[in-house]
Amino acid sequence: MSDKITVLVAGSWGTALASVLAANHSEVYLWTRKPEQAAEINNSHTNEHFLPGITLPPNIIATTDMETAVKDSKAVVIVAPSSAMRQVAGALKPYWKEGMLCIHATKGFETETVKRMSTVISEELGCTEGEIVVLSGPSHAEEVVRLCPTTVVVASADEHRAAAAQELFINNDFRVYTNRDQVGVELAGALKNIIALGAGLSDGLGFGDNAKAALLTRGLAEISRVGVELGANPLTFSGLAGLGDLVVTATSKHSRNWRAGSMLGQGKPLAEVLESMGMVVEGIRTTKAAYAISLNLNVQMPITDQIYHVLFQGRSPRSAVEALMGRDRKTEMEAISQETWEQWHS
Template structure:
């Protein structure tokens, strides 16, 4: 069997995952739409815009041709922004083979349809959602390429596919666990970005560690609550894709979501924040979707509600915090339904 693996596309996380794969496999193809980026990767072995100062392995081959990128690959890893996943999967379809392992590592929703990425990809490829493996967990691209110890999870209801993905990536620097809760891993990876925005807002306002600790704790409670309502295993939110990814995304300056929130907390308008970032901030799109989901399901997501109003309705970050602190008195466990409690302890 071919040892070729393909990554679509060449952003920071896609490039970082390509470096992991390059340590394990002889040929790693990295697809990009930009000829100048492909030339830089092939000639200088750098991807300066996304990962400045990083030298890429020589067995990473960049191309703008989808057929060249995919033909003969044993696995395809989709790492596009959520807004571009459907188009990338559509472009992949003519060269897709059923025996190819398909993994995605995108943390977000399709805003227009509120669909998860595994749903979007399966629709375009004409396969089952269960055929798609989700990769998620606490993993800054900037640290992965420096071979900092990193641990992630790969999830699929098909255990054989999850184990195949585990074998594809795992090495001494990049540890991989499997999980059968594809839904929970995908939801946790997307929803924690909202709480990371909130953590940035709190830091931008100068509120300190007490406020951020409370926000992370209650934020994890609300994303778990909506996840369980949608059918996920509550324990997944205590694992790498939930608590692990929340901690790393909400406490590090590597995090685009934290940085965007911090700038908003310091008073910068949203359009200026996005212009200065130069890369996609998934938490902003995810907040819009999660707010709609919470209304549809009738699930309380007070932090998400306030961040939504800051992003899209003109509420000031300080007023949002005052609204959260002024909510009705509750017991700590009051917001956890009996059904959730029973699932947790079953």
């Protein structure tokens, strides 16, 4: 059987995962829409826009042709932005073969439909969600390509597919756990970006560590609350995809979501923030989707609510924090439903 692996697309995280795979496999194809990016990767073994100063393994081969990228691959890893996921999965469909392993590592929702990425991919490929594997966890691309020790989780309702994905990626620098809770892992990876925006916003306002610690703790509570409502295992949110990814995304200079929030907290308008970032900030789109989900489910997400109003309704960051601090008095456990409590302790 071919040892070829395909990664779609060549952003920072896609390139980092291609680098991990290149350490384990003889041939890794990296698909991009941009001919100049493909030429740079093939000729210079760099991807300077996304990962400056990094030399990529020579067995990463970039191409703009989807058929060339996918033909004879035993696995396809999709790392497209959430806004482009349906288009990329649709482009993959003509070359998709039964038996190929499909993994995605995108942390977000399709904003228009508030669907998870596994749902979008399965609709485009004509397979079940259980045939998709989700890769998530605390993992900055900038550290992965420098071989910093990193631990992630791969999740699928099909434990055999999860185990196959684990085998593809695991090595001495990149440890991989499996998980059956595909929904929870996917939700945790997407929703923590909202809290990371909030953490950056708090830091941008100069509110210090006390405020950020509270924000992360209460943020994890609201992620868990909506996740359980959507069928996730509550324990997932205390694991790598939940707490682990939340901490790394909400506290690191590498985090786009934290940086965007920090600039907003310093008073910069959203349009200016997005222009200066030069890369996708998934938390912004995710905030819009999560706000709609909370209304549809009638689930309280107070941090998400305030960040939504800062991003899309013109509320000042300072007034958003004041609104959170001025909420009705509660006990700490009051926000956890009896049903959630029973699931947690069953």
